[in-house]
Amino acid sequence: MSNKTDISVNVNGREYTRHVSPRVSLADFIRHDLGLTGTHVGCEHGVCGACVVKLDGKIVRSCLTLAVQTDGHAIETIEGLSESGEISDMQEIFHKRNALQCGYCTPGILLTAAELLEKTATPDREEIREFLSGNLCRCTGYEAIIDAVEETARERQDGK
Amino acid sequence: MANDTDLTDYIGHSVPRANTLALLNGRGQFVDDISLPGMLHVCFVRSPYSHARILEIDKQDALQSPGVVAVVTGKELLAYCEPWRAELTHLPPMQTALQYAMPPERVCYQGEPVVAVVAESRALAEDAAELVEIDWEELANVASIEEAMQSEGPRVHPEMDTNLAWSMELEQGELDKQFSAADVIVEQEFYVDRQTGVTLEPRGIIANYNSADGQLLLHHSTQVPHIQRAVYSKQLGIKESKLRIICPDLGGGFGLKLHIYSDEISTAALSVMLNRPLKFIADRLESFLSDIHARGHIVKAKMALTEAGNITALQLEDVAGGGAYLIHPRTSTIEPLLVGVCTPLAYDIEHYKANVSLVYQNKVPTAQYRGVGMPVASLVMEGMMDAAARKMQIDKAEIRKVNLRADDAYPCKSVTGETLEGLSQHESLDRLLEMCAYPQLREEQQKLREQGIYRGIGLVTVVEGTSPSPALYAAGGAPISSRDACTLRLESDGSIACITSLTEQGQGAYAIINQIVADTIGVKMDEVDILMGDTKATPFGGGTWASRGTSIAGEAALLSANAMKEKILDAVSQLADAPAEQLYIKNGKVIEIETEKVVLTLEELGRITHYRTMEFPQGFDPELVVTNHYSQRDHMMLYANCAMCLTLDVDINTGQVKLDQIWVVEDCGKVINPMLVDEQIRGGVVQGIGSALFEECIYDEDAQLRNGTLADYLVPMAGEMPDIKIAHVETPTLVTELGAKGCGEAGIISICAAIMNGINDALEPLGDVSLTSQPFTPEKILKAIGKI
Amino acid sequence: MKPYDFSYTRATSLSHLYDLFDEYGDGLKILAGGQSLITTLNMRLSSPEMLVDINDLSEISSISLTDNIVSVGALVRHAEIQESNDIKQHVPLLKLAIEHVAHAAIRNRGTHGGSIAFADPAAEIPACVLALNATLVLASREGERRIAGSDFFKDLYDTELRENEIIVAIEYPIAKKNTVSAFREFTRRKGDFATAGLALNGELDGKVLQSLSLVFFGVANTPVLARQVADLIVGEPITPSLIEKAQNELANEIEVIGDLYSSEEMKLHLSKHFLKQALEELQV
Missing domain, CATH: 1.10.150.120 ([2Fe-2S]-binding domain)
Known part of the structure; x- marks a missing residue:
């Protein structure tokens, strides 16, 4: 789709460049585009906390963050924290x-x-x-x- | 465990669960984590009405939407999925309706799926779903239980004369005589709102049909793979041998993932129709509309007592709201059935009558959810006990002691015909009263009352039905196995492959089987490699429901482990010059009893068995594989017991209930893993706190759900939950060698009644206040005490 | 559920944002913390054509202190308010209130301006804006305009904010020595939106309030300033009979609306209870 954009995100210390639609949540992006399925989706309305990841060192709900918003930022997920x-x-x-x-x-x-x-x-x-x-x-x-x-x-x- | 590194003494110890390690590292695998090549996504157009006729469906615009592969109506799907009627024939007759994967003509509840959209992504499928045009004719609906019971008025299923789905009468003894001779009569009416299960992982399925070989593979978030396979096989017309169900990690079950859901079976049918792998994951909004709901009761109860507080008779009438269909394949009748059967179980009651029934409503079906009827049974029974105690000015512990059977009275039959065996209610209650220092609690309550603090003490003694026999479901013709099995196999490295029909939903099934097998054979737990949740690989069995995993699948594992041990010793005796009776296994080594010498390790035995068979005597071929099945056939259920006490404070200005402390004493027979039993109880208690204080499905008069989001439907969060102290009395059941009963539901069965009793106890200084409508919300409390 | 499709861009400056306002008109939505907006997108309750992310606008993302004002940039996160010494010292009511806002991960992301612009009637921050008589600084191509908090909230999720405007800052008057604050709310669970709440700010001399703002929230379509009740109390010694009179006046003055879980009786009862509690606290 024409409104798709390229984003570069540092996830668990590694740079990823992907072409994403703005409506894709950070949760869906890390799960389905990057295959990091340790982050879970429980409600998609910011209540359950299953999708919590770190954005620039602070915890956020990845269902209430868009993947495009993280262009140029750093994400850490359970996989990264486990590995480190x-x-x-x-x-x-x-x-x-x-x-x-x-x-x-x-x-x-x-x-x-x-x-x-x-x-x-x-x-x-x-x-x-x-x-x-x-x-x-x-x-x-x-x-x-x-x-x-x-x-x-x-x-x-x-x-x- | 002692420091002896050779010890493999696991049964009875709090061993951590090996299968949590992947989950803790973000490496679990739930259905939505799986992606298959060529996989498409399904979403459903759901009915916006609670009752309506479908006049016309226009799917042209939807078909043109980007990424759309198919748009399928209920009529079109009929050729791929037979409709069904849920029924159990061993119970009084049920008035049952035909249910479709997607109804071709008429919807009966808001959220019922009517059109499926298949597209390259979920988002694209949702875009197209909005373009499906449906002409509806709205029909008169039935919302409340009261409306459903009216003799005139709308019917959920027009072919039926009434909305009554099912009813049953249980009667024993001389009720009228007892009531007319009673010193005291207590009457109460209880209302229990609908709630829902809210597994954190929503329901989901990936269906992959391959027309080349006619095989259908399902990755399915289900507690019962073999049962699902049987039903799917029948409805889809695919032989069970061609249908394989794999359960990946399950993000919570609680009974919610036992049933046939329209959207899931439609996904499987669509996969057959389109010959493609398809994924359907319910989102949270559709979970609220389409997951089974539970409870929903109006119960009237009347109890007769002697002056001394002995119950002489109990009568109750329960009407449960069943929703639009009897859930398949278990039916929704078991909830009211268990209210009728279980209400009087805890006490020595000789005269009893219950009329229980289930009515249709234009709402999502209610069905089995953790506790099934028993939390309602205990709410009624324990509520009546406290009402009697209040009326008669008897202490609430005392009135229970007066009515509990003596601990040596077992086995015996309840007034409803249930065999009760190995209960320890007095011992458990005594232990509880000691643990919570009950007299001091009462003293403290008095002091707090003087300071204007409304402290309440809630006390209950309940019986928990676990581990059902085939008499509960299969006797009525449903493909619901109450049997489980365990296969053990010695591998070439000497480890034991363990393949169980039990499934894990987080309760600890994996660890329990692991402990039993390792302990019984005499190997380390990490030498036992467990496989579960795959119909193609595991032996046939019932899976996880009704607190039966440890008691039934655990018994099968014990039988297999014993048999395996014998086979190992027999094989070793063939290799060594020693009779099997002279050998035993310790930490993976076969040892000669007399000399304490290691004869052979299992590692060596594995190697010889699988590679160097020439070392065995001619004519002996080691067959180091065993399978044992077990089904509990002695009693309808194995009943456990639980005593609970709690303290709480009611803020009479806001109606807020603050839970203070909770104590539990439980007897679930032999305890295999005390930590896991405690955590089952805690989890159940907190779910029940949800039922008692927070959870209700709020509908309007058009049977539209008003609070179908996780922001509006309130579940217990960490902030409000108290710590829970737990102790055990262990009375092994004599029915099995293992001696275990179930423990998963005691918490939820006890806590709702304990909270209700605690609130009413707290409010006693304010006069004759009795809250009997669950959930016990701040507003109901303020109304009851006349503040608003 | 997944959102409708939309376009996305990041505003690099306020004037860039104004260009985008011109280009997209009411098809544009500003994305700040996103903690309410993305929820509505995820439920398909809202379908903007263009989402403009303002998170890069560093000029509106800090807290600054002048002689008599604490100015909070619109992009300041709830967590920053919670941890700010300036807020604690100079805007004590806001500090009391912020402890009740949502949960940790939401507070890391949700913004001060976003909460005010969204104008949830049960939210804590709009109530504080009213109680503290803060001034909202709204900016557009035409320049800045200042609007009193008491004039900002119009109706349910509806404010004085124009289509081509953005809240850039919220100016709170610095608490005086005799400033008193109280914050009360009733929620079923920690972090939930309030069933009913009270934000109180005033100046107390001895036992007499010289000025008083009482804002009730979670009870109507907007947070409600109870002026008549406050007038009744100001200048009078706080006594049980005054409190009772104030409670009765409250029932006359504010028009309470019930919601899914709570009737208007319940909300009015709680409001009266909090009024009493807060005034009694000042008595001590």
């Missing part, structure tokens, strides 16, 4: 604590929790609940997730 190892401690604790069931919300939860711990080294349970209050998990009832984030924070403090 920067949240491997949290992933390990989520695994051990069973802080996920179906796993559909998990990438969004991990990215959101990671930002919380960047901002607040030792959040209390209420702060963790507050910060994660925009991420829907239909399976766990949240307690295990709160436990796992709390423990990650504690271990990071102890490790210092």
Whole structure:
């Protein structure tokens, strides 16, 4: 279509140039154009948090961001964060604590929790609940997730 | 586990689930993550009306739209998909309507798909769908349960004389006599609104028909691949042997992904019609319109008691709103059926009568969703218990103790004919009251009341039906297997391939089977490689529903593991100069009991079995593959029990309910993985908090859904949810060797009633306040206490 | 659901934006944070011909402080407001309110000007604009015009903003020593839009309010300034009987509209409750 444009986006440290239609969401772009399917789509109206990615270092809803808007910007997804190892401690604790069931919300939860711990080294349970209050998990009832984030924070403090 | 690195003692331990690692790294694979070469996308034109006749469909403009490959109407799809009638013949007769993949003439609910558009992308399909012109004749609709029950007025299905889909009467004992002799009679009416499942991963399917070999491959987000295959096979006219269903990772099920959905089966039929791979993923907006809804009840209950608080009789009348069709293949009748059967189960009640029924409405069908009828049953029963306690000024724990059967009374039959076995209700309740320090809670409540804080304590003791026998569904002719199976195979590297008919939806099925097999054979869990969710590869089985995975598929795994162990020892005894009885397996090594010497490792056995068969004696060919099936046929269900207490505060100025603490004691028989059981309970509790406080499908008088977005339909988020303390009483069922019952639904069955009771308990100082209409919203609370 | 097709371009300057206004007229929509707009696109509730992304306009994306004004650029994100010391110190009501706005990922993206332009009647920021009597700076090819917050919100999602205009800044008067603020809202869940809420700003001398703005939101088609109620309170010592009188006057003054979840009785009840709570808080 004539309104398609070329964009260059840095995703997980790698430059991608693609020809996209403006109406394609960042979520659909990274999932279907780039094949990074770890980012999930749960509602497409910005409520569930399953599609959270990092845009220029800050978490955003990729369903409420257009792919064309990210031209010249940097995106990080769960795949990038996993590969770099920067949240491997949290992933390990989520695994051990069973802080996920179906796993559909998990990438969004991990990215959101990671930002919380960047901002607040030792959040209390209420702060963790507050910060994660925009991420829907239909399976766990949240307690295990709160436990796992709390423990990650504690271990990071102890490790210092 | 002890430090002994040879230990493979997994059953009963909180072992993490190996299959979460991919999910945690963004490497899970859900249906929408899969793309096939040449794949096209389907979207549906859905009815904007709750009841209307299709007069004419003009698809010319849509066909001209860019990227469009086909635009198909219900009439055109008829040749590829037979309509069906959902029915179970072992229950009282059902008045059932013909349902089409896409109706050719008349729609019965808003959101019913009527035209399919196939295009190169979802966006292009949606563009074209807007260009399909349909002439409608709007028909009179039936919205509420009350309207549906009227003898005059519109019918959902004009060929029927009434909107009554099904009814059943259960009666035992002498009801009238008991009511006339009663010291106290309590009456209440309960209303339970419709809600929906909201799996975070929406429904989805990729259908790939290949006319060259006549094979249809479905990648399908379903809990029950074999059951789906049977129904799809019948409706599409494709032999089961030519139809393969693969379940990739499943983003939540909760019963929602058990049913036949028009859009999904249409996608499969369209793939056959067009001979192309097609993807359909429901978006969130169409999920609200087309996923099954659940609940929707009006229940009237009446209970007789003696002065001492003993229940002498219970009577109830339940009308459930079924929506437009009986869901296929399970039917929507099981929800009210279980209200009738399960309401009196927890207590020793001898005289009982229930009239339960299901009515048609011009709304999306209601069907099995986590708890199936039982959350309503407990809402009614536990609500009646608290109403009686209030009326009679008896403590709420006390009235329950008076009416629970003694823990040594089992096995016994309930008044509704159910066999109850291995329940521990007194022990569980005692444990609960100790855990929450119940007397202190009451003291604290008194103090808080003096400070103007409306603290409530909600207490319930419930029974949870799990692990059904074929008597529940298959006896009525439905292709619903209550059997499961496990195949084990020794591989050439000595690992065990484990192929189970159970499916994973996040509850931990993979880990449970992994633990049972590894522990029983005596190998490390990572030496057991699990495959599930592929009809072409796994043995036949029921899949995941009704809290049956651990108890039924787990039992099959145990049987297979025991058999495998025997086969391994037998094969090793052929190689070594030792009888099988003198051997055992420890951490993948076969050891001689007497000498503690390693005779052979499984790795060596694998190699010899698959390559160096000459090492076996002539005439012995090792067959290190076993399959065992299991189906629970002793009782209609294996009943577990659960006691729950919670504290909450009601803000009488805003009506807001703040949950404070929740305690649970559960007896689900043998616990295979305590962590996973606890997480099933927590997940169920929080879903039930949604039911109790937030979730309702709001319809207007034209049966139009008003809150069909995730912003408007409120589900529980992390901000409001309390932590939950859980303990267990373990009474293994005697029905199986494993001893496990189910545990997935206890949370949701208990919590709704506990919250209702907690709110009414909190409001007691304000006089005779009784909220019985779920969800218990701030506005309903403010109205009940006269603030607005 | 996927959006209708549209074209997209990035405005490189305000004057570039004005060119685009001329070219596309009412077919143009400004894309700022996109947290409401893209939702409506994703539901096909809106079908612009041209989406103009203004996120590169750095000249309207900062917070600045002058002698008596804190000027918030239209592109300032909610998260920046939340973390700004200037806001905390000089516009305390806004700081109280921003804690209630949505969730972390939305706050990273959603913009101050966007929230005001979208004018959701249940949103927090428009209520603050009214309560603080902020001045909106609207710019177009013709130049800038300033409009009082109290004149800006016309009806449901409808404002004084013209087709060829953009909000560039919001000017908040700096809080004085005797400025008092209170913010209350009722939501079913953390971060949801309000069922009803109150933003209060005033000047308190001793036990008497010398000036007062009371804005109720989530209760009508726009945030509502309750002038008569405020007049009743100003200059009078805050007593239980005054509070009761104010509550009664509130019922007369504001016309509450119910919504999907809450009746007008519920919303009025909550509004009266918050009024009482906020005034009692000032009493202490």
